[in-house]
Amino acid sequence: MQLENKVALITGAGSGLGLATAQAFAREGARIMINDLREEVACHAASALGGEHASIGGDVSREADVDAMVRATLDRYGRIDILINNAGVPDSFVPTVDQPLEHWQRLIDIHLTGTYLVSKKVAPHMIAQGSGSIVNLSSIAGVLGLPVRTAYSAAKAGISMLTRVLGCEWGPHNVRVNAIAPGYILTPMTEELIREGKIDSDRVRRRTPMGKLGRPEDIAEAMIFLCSDRARFITTVIIPVDGGYCAWGAPSDAYTGELTGAIG
Template sequence: MQLKDKVALITGAGSGLGLATATAFAREGARVVVNDLREAAAEAAAQGLGEGHGAVGGDVSKEAEVAAMVEATLARCGRIDILVNNAGVPDSFVPTIEQPLSHWQRLIDVHLTGTYLVSKAVAPAMMRQGGGAILNLNSIAGVLGLPVRTAYSAAKAGIGMLTRVLGCEWGPHNIRVNAVAPGYILTPLTEGLIAAGRIDPARIRRRTPMGRLGAPEDIAEAMVFLASDRARFVTGITLPVDGGYCAFGAPSDAFALDDLDPRTDRP
């Protein structure tokens, strides 16, 4: 029960990594308020967590909706101890010169501006109550250069620097600001990209020292740690959770798929 009696607002938590994080936080004793652009999805996710949890709709890229979301959470719970900026939209995977400005703007608005707006709205309450923890979703795309992922990569790199700046600015208020950078995680979105032939899982596994794609729970557990008092002296960092993907730099495969046991899909 590492998060017992804490109140956590998690954006974009109707599915995927956000829902996995909400589930882990609830397990650890937190009272979770699930946000999603689709309010019905937020409500269904909150109900799935059990009694005592809540839901709130809202678009994180719209300042008025963010203010209403935060006010509703404070009115319901009285405080916000943890904020997880998870809301996001998928990338297009098309060459930069073929990407319309509207695509660039939407990804920047949701990922980067959304993280900024919700953090800014929650921080005053955290300052009044004496502290809190803000967790942002970066990505290996914000650390490494991934062709054709222009807007997504720029937004995620911006989140990495925003995390550092806010971690330094709000440290005196006992507000810790950290980020997690997931590698390739087997979510429904990733499964769809694999099915469409836009991601080659075998190639990813060969490039990943641990030889597999991650699970949503791998990200959720890192979030639990960073949100807990066990990370009380950690702020301003981006923690890669990627099976060693960002660390590997040799001009060869990181993992030999031939070494896998076909019965377990592990070495």
Template sequence: MQLRDKVALITGAGSGLGLATASAFAREGARVVINDLHEAAAREAARGLGDAHAALGGDVSKESDVAAMVEAAVARFGRIDILVNNAGVADSFVPTVEQPLSHWQRLIDVHLTGTYLVSKTVAPLMMRQGGGAILNLNSIAGVLGLPVRTAYSAAKAGIGMLTRVLGCEWGPHGIRVNAVAPGYILTPLTEGLIAAGRIDPTRIRRRTPMGLLGAPEDIAEAMVFLASDRARFITGVTLPVDGGYCAFGAPSDAFAIDDLDPRTAA
């Protein structure tokens, strides 16, 4: 029960990594406010966690929605101890010269501006409370150069620097700001990309020193640690949770695929 009696607001938590994080936080004793652009998805997710938790709709890229969301969370629970900026939208995998400006703008608005907006709205409350923890969703795309992931990569790299800046600025107020950079995780979105032939899981496993794609729970457990008092002296960092993907740099496979090994079966 590392988060007993804490109140956590998690954006974009109706499914995927956000929902896995919400489930882990609830298990550790937190009362969770699940936000999602689709309020029905947020309500269903919160219902699955139990009556102690709440759901709120809202677009994190819209200042009025964010203000209303934070106000409603405080009205319900009286405080926000943990914020997880998880909300995001899918990338297009389209060459940069073919990407419309609207695609670039939407990804920047949701990922980067959304993280900024929700953080700056919650921070004054945390300052009055005497501290808190803010966790952001970076990505290996914000650390490494991934072709055709232009807007997504730029937004995630911005989140990495925003994490550093806010960690330094708000440290004196007792607010820790950190990020997790997931590698290739087997979410429903990733499974859909695999099924569509957009990404090759075998190539990913060969490039990953641990030879595996991650599970949503791997990200959730890292979030639990960074949100807990066990990480009380950690701020301004991005923690890769990627099986060693970002660390590897040799001009060879990181992991030898053995089709007979059940750990590496596609």
């Protein structure tokens, strides 16, 4: 029970990585406010967790919605110990010259501005209580150049720097700010991209030293560590959870073993 009696606000937690994190946090004793853009999805996820967990809809890029989700969490639990900035939307995989400005703006608003805005609204309460842990979702797309993923990559790189800046600013108040940079993880979104032919899972596995894709639980376990007291002296770091993908630099396959039917 590494997070016993901790209160966590998790954005975008109705499915995928956010839901896996909520499930893992509940297992470790945390009380969770699940946010999702789709209120009914957030409500269903919280109900499935049972116990003292709750939900609220809202768009992380809208200040009024963020104010409401922070206030709802404080009204219900009296404090916020953990913030997971997980909310995000998928990229279009369209060449940059063909991308409408609206697409760029929406991804920047949700990923980068949303992370900034929710952190800004939660931080005063963490500072007042003298403790807190914020974990942001960056990506290997914020480290490596991924063609046609322009807005997504720029937003994730921004989140990494925002993590460092806020961690330095709020460290004196014992508020830690870190980030996870997932590699290719088998979320419903990734599985759909594989089915559509936008991601070649065999090529990804060959490029990954561990020869497989990750699973949502892999991200959740890293989140638990960063939010636990075991990480009490860790702040401003961006941890890749990618099976070694970002580290591989040789002009050859990283994994030369047999590719099994299971991709994760």
